[in-house]
Amino acid sequence: MSLYLCAIAAALCFSIGQRSLVKGLIVLLGIGYVYGITRANFPDSYSHFLFDAAVLGFYAALLLRRMSLAEEHRVASIKPWVELLIAWPILVFIIPNQDFSVRLLGLRANILLLPFIIVGARLDDTEKYDAAILLAILNLAAFVVGLAEFSTGVESFFPHNQVSELVYSSKDVAGYSAYRIPSTFIGSHAYAGTMVMSLPLLIGALHQTNRRVLHTSLLISALIASLLGVLLAASRSHFIGAAAVVVVAIFSTRTKGSHLVGWILVLATIGWLVSGEQRLQRFTELRDTEMVTQRIAGSVNMGFFELAATFPFGNGLGSGTHIPYFLSASVRNPVGIENEFGRIVLELGLVGLGLWVAFIVWLLMQPGPLPSDPWSIGRRLAWVVSLIYLGLSFAGTGLLTSIPQTCLLLLNVGWVAARRSAQRSESVLSEKNNVMAQGARLRSSAVQVGRI
Numbered sequence: 001m002s003l004y005l006c007a008i009a010a011a012l013c014f015s016i017g018q019r020s021l022v023k024g025l026i027v028l029l030g031i032g033y034v035y036g037i038t039r040a041n042f043p044d045s046y047s048h049f050l051f052d053a054a055v056l057g058f059y060a061a062l063l064l065r066r067m068s069l070a071e072e073h074r075v076a077s078i079k080p081w082v083e084l085l086i087a088w089p090i091l092v093f094i095i096p097n098q099d100f101s102v103r104l105l106g107l108r109a110n111i112l113l114l115p116f117i118i119v120g121a122r123l124d125d126t127e128k129y130d131a132a133i134l135l136a137i138l139n140l141a142a143f144v145v146g147l148a149e150f151s152t153g154v155e156s157f158f159p160h161n162q163v164s165e166l167v168y169s170s171k172d173v174a175g176y177s178a179y180r181i182p183s184t185f186i187g188s189h190a191y192a193g194t195m196v197m198s199l200p201l202l203i204g205a206l207h208q209t210n211r212r213v214l215h216t217s218l219l220i221s222a223l224i225a226s227l228l229g230v231l232l233a234a235s236r237s238h239f240i241g242a243a244a245v246v247v248v249a250i251f252s253t254r255t256k257g258s259h260l261v262g263w264i265l266v267l268a269t270i271g272w273l274v275s276g277e278q279r280l281q282r283f284t285e286l287r288d289t290e291m292v293t294q295r296i297a298g299s300v301n302m303g304f305f306e307l308a309a310t311f312p313f314g315n316g317l318g319s320g321t322h323i324p325y326f327l328s329a330s331v332r333n334p335v336g337i338e339n340e341f342g343r344i345v346l347e348l349g350l351v352g353l354g355l356w357v358a359f360i361v362w363l364l365m366q367p368g369p370l371p372s373d374p375w376s377i378g379r380r381l382a383w384v385v386s387l388i389y390l391g392l393s394f395a396g397t398g399l400l401t402s403i404p405q406t407c408l409l410l411l412n413v414g415w416v417a418a419r420r421s422a423q424r425s426e427s428v429l430s431e432k433n434n435v436m437a438q439g440a441r442l443r444s445s446a447v448q449v450g451r452i
Contacts (some may be wrong), residue, residue: 002046005038009050010057017061022127025119028058032404033138035193036186037145037157040164047163051403055112062115062142067122075121081359082118086111088352089317098316099330106347108317109401116407119412121162125375128415132205133196133215136222143225145151146183146232150279154179174278181370184296192233192400193389194242195226197408200415202226203249204378207259219265227270234282241388248384252377307335307342313349320346321401340399360390363417382412423425 009031017024031054037247039047067075089110094101139175149157159162166187170180181208205211206219230242246267253259274280315333320343337343344353364387369376390398400406 002042002044002050006046006050006053009054013054013057014061014354015056021062021065021122021136022130024058024061026131026138029135029404029407030356031105031136032407033142034155034184034432035403036182036190037184039186040158040161040167042158043161050077052108052112060113062119070124071122074418075118075268075414077419078117078121078414081362081417082114085355085359086114088355089348092314092348092352093317095316098318098332102318103316106316106321110317111323113400113406113410116410116419120411121418123411123415128201128375128378129205129208129211132201133218135201136205136218138194139198139202139222139226139229140218142183142194143187143229143232146181146191146229149183149393150180150232153318154182157184158182160175171233173282180234180282183229183232186403188233189235189238189398191234192230192238193402193405194408195229195233195322196238196245197385197389197412198226199223199242199245199249200296200378200381202372203245203381206350207253207429208374209376220262224266224269226271227360228267228280231270231274231280231283234279236283237288239283240286241385244388245381245384249377249381252380264352270334270402271415307337308345308353311346311349314352317347320344345351364391366416379415385409385412386416416442 013028013031014140016027021163024447032051035051038050050419056290089107093107096103098106145157158167160168163186167182169178169180170188181191182188183191185194187193202219202223206216206223211219227242227246230238246263248261250260253263274417317333317336319331319333320337335346337346341353341356344356364383366383369379373379386409390413
């Protein structure tokens with residue numbers, strides 16, 4: 001059954017992606033949204049690759065869609081970085097220091113989703129708005145499922161098996177009496193992270209002057225649902241990310257008092273709902289500074305320097321990735337590491353770590369949005385998300401493998417990295433496209449007249 005689902009997912013993303021970049025992207029993300037609950041209910045080895053199949057179908061559609069001059073201009077600065085970050089793992093893949101299947105899965109984890117940086121840079125203002133509206137619908141649907149799990153229990157949605165082990169190992173809410181809510185995702189962290197990654201698009205769309213009244217209601221509802229989703233998932237780290245985005249969004253709103261009033265109403269509504277439910281208050285544990293310090297120290301200091309000294313050229317692709325249970329016994333010299341920089345050293349060596357650090361520094365040094373950019377607030381929030389989740393990768397792993405959180409993160413990265421002058425020159429490039437097309441038609445007409 002799962003093999004058929006993989007084929008359907010690939011065909012669907014290819015077919016829709018050929019017609020529309022945004023619709024193909026949202027269909028792909030929608031498959032990512034239900035990836036976790038689908039895997040849990042179809043727990044065979046093929047279901048692990050459901051999202052991979054959808055991604056490959058989407059990429060195939062993109063290869064057949066020629067980029068416009070404006071899109072080529074936007075991706076020009078980021079494209080060499082993406083190529084470099086993909087090329088190095090491919091070179092490491094050749095080294096046979098792990099089983100072939102482990103290296104193949106490691107290659108997948110390190111490069112499969114990186115082209116989403118290019119996709120994020122390609123999106124123009126209209127496409128961002130359309131993506132935000134469709135993403136709002138997905139977030140609301142995920143919230144409805146999350147509420148159902150909150151009311152009736154996750155057992156009705158996730159059967160007990162090896163795939164759902166992560167869900168049932170997260171019973172640490174309200175005095176260890178309740179589970180974190182995963183909604184339709186593989187785990188609660190993926191749910192909360194996806195909600196945070198969607199905030200720049202949702203908030204950016206709310207600041208568009210040409211939005212419809214119906215869209216305003218939809219976006220506000222999705223914003224509230226997304227923030228409540230982070231609390232349902234009970235993820236403290238993602239709560240910090242969401243709080244940072246909200247604070248920056250509030251202080252970036254300088255033009256209309258209605259936006260500030262809107263934020264006050266949104267936060268008041270969420271505060272009222274949270275105040276009466278202990279299961280939504282796990283974030284209050286952040287007040288325990290000793291616990292937070294120990295948690296960060298455990299992630300940062302877990303043998304990182306010893307690991308770098310022992311494996312300066314890495315331990316092979318896949319050795320630090322979360323390998324599926326049916327291949328875990330194939331990993332040679334298994335080493336545990338609980339931060340993303342350590343995982344990169346373990347798989348790509350110090351050279352790979354250097355490439356990623358250089359890329360992150362370059363990304364965060366990109367110029368800010370133009371004052372005339374209608375999406376300036378959204379882009380600023382995308383920069384904040386990139387800073388938090390790329391710059392602070394010393395705490396936790398799974399940065400490049402969380403479905404579909406990683407896709408949305410890399411879309412934000414591409415948005416930040418897109419050439420700053422693209423908005424200013426987009427109309428010029430569009431006119432250039434039109435002039436070239438008109439010139440071709442005139443030449444064709446001249447040839448026909450000459451023949452007459």
